[in-house]
Amino acid sequence: MKVINFKDGQFDTAKTILVLGYFDGLHKGHQALFDKARELAKAKNATVSVLTFPENPSIVFDKFHENLLKHLTSYDKRLALFEANGVDFLYLTEFTSHFAKLTSHDFVRDYVKKLQVEAIVVGFDYNFGSDHGDISKLSGYDTYQIAQVSDESGKISSTRIRKALLDGDVSLASQLLGYDYEVAGLVVHGEARGRTIGYPTANIETKNYQYMPAIGVYVVDIEVADTRYRGMASIGYNDTFGGENKTLEVNIFDFHDEIYGEMATVYFLKFIRGMVKFDGVEALIDQMADDERVARDY
Ligand SMILES: Cc1cc2nc3c(=O)[nH]c(=O)nc-3n(C[C@H](O)[C@H](O)[C@H](O)COP(=O)(O)O)c2cc1C
Numbered sequence: 001m002k003v004i005n006f007k008d009g010q011f012d013t014a015k016t017i018l019v020l021g022y023f024d025g026l027h028k029g030h031q032a033l034f035d036k037a038r039e040l041a042k043a044k045n046a047t048v049s050v051l052t053f054p055e056n057p058s059i060v061f062d063k064f065h066e067n068l069l070k071h072l073t074s075y076d077k078r079l080a081l082f083e084a085n086g087v088d089f090l091y092l093t094e095f096t097s098h099f100a101k102l103t104s105h106d107f108v109r110d111y112v113k114k115l116q117v118e119a120i121v122v123g124f125d126y127n128f129g130s131d132h133g134d135i136s137k138l139s140g141y142d143t144y145q146i147a148q149v150s151d152e153s154g155k156i157s158s159t160r161i162r163k164a165l166l167d168g169d170v171s172l173a174s175q176l177l178g179y180d181y182e183v184a185g186l187v188v189h190g191e192a193r194g195r196t197i198g199y200p201t202a203n204i205e206t207k208n209y210q211y212m213p214a215i216g217v218y219v220v221d222i223e224v225a226d227t228r229y230r231g232m233a234s235i236g237y238n239d240t241f242g243g244e245n246k247t248l249e250v251n252i253f254d255f256h257d258e259i260y261g262e263m264a265t266v267y268f269l270k271f272i273r274g275m276v277k278f279d280g281v282e283a284l285i286d287q288m289a290d291d292e293r294v295a296r297d298y
């Protein structure tokens with residue numbers, strides 16, 4: 001897959017199927033668009049291109065709040081997902097006030113016509129230009145609008161996945177995404193207390209603006225240096241010890257290496273329980289032994 005900044009003007013000249021949208025998380029709804037694009041590309045002997053935005057378009061419309069900077073994936077994971085979904089060319093353009101004002105006619109002139117577009121694939125609720133043009137009436141292009149992908153609770157959407165994470169429901173988030181929700185970060189030093197209670201933890205600091213699941217204890221897998229291990233994670237303030245910083249820490253099972261400074265990826269598999277402020281360290285240790293059983297059995 002080739003990543004191209006649209007404003008650099010280095011457009012590929014092969015005929016292509018163009019997929020449009022923001023695609024935070026590339027969830028199962030989004031994946032249906034890429035399934036269709038790949039099918040069309042094969043039939044028409046074309047490539048698959050996506051035109052998307054590095055940041056959330058809502059930044060242009062909504063009052064700012066921190067979550068607007070967050071994503072469901074790291075940038076690297078986002079690229080890997082586009083690639084895994086068969087994208088050959090990823091065109092990035094910033095979603096700005098000026099971009100938002102483009103009419104459907106402007107958008108076709110300034111973007112679609114720059115590429116050798118054979119067909120366009122969008123979702124059923126895709127919004128086309130500031131005049132909300134009807135993409136199916138676009139002359140000169142075959143357009144495909146993919147029907148809503150839904151489950152018993154309705155449309156699968158990035159919004160629902162963000163909410164599931166904020167509720168701690170990582171199982172639901174992963175089910176809607178079609179892969180385990182993951183957060184990547186650097187292994188840093190904590191209080192070095194974990195080892196004294198028999199549960200050393202790798203403290204993970206993420207540099208990505210990513211959604212963190214709710215405060216609580218989770219069954220996780222963690223990947224370090226290309227090996228995946230089972231573990232149990234805590235997201236919270238270490239209430240029992242009066243901690244002041246919110247941390248993500250993982251007790252990695254059957255693992256005894258020093259890994260400070262390494263990148264690790266935490267895959268959230270299941271919510272175990274909420275965070276508890278225990279009266280003493282013994283009660284915490286007993287509870288962690290229970291958590292370990294749950295996590296090993298998962
Ligand atoms: C699986 C797991 C469950 C935990 N549950 C709690 C908890 O319920 N309450 C709490 O105060 N701390 C909890 N912790 C956090 C511990 O207090 C923390 O790991 C310990 O203080 C070590 O901190 P350190 O890495 O800064 O040394 C949990 C940690 C893990 C790995």
Ligand SMILES: Nc1ncnc2c1ncn2[C@@H]1O[C@H](COP(=O)(O)OP(=O)(O)OP(=O)(O)O)[C@@H](O)[C@H]1O
Nearest residue numbers: 021022023029122123125126148149156157158159
């Ligand atoms: N469940 C779905 N079924 C079919 N198409 C979808 C689905 N979800 C999104 N799409 C389509 O995918 C493209 C990208 O959508 P978008 O990035 O707005 O995702 P979203 O999940 O709807 O996001 P949000 O929840 O933030 O509104 C659009 O063309 C949209 O119509």
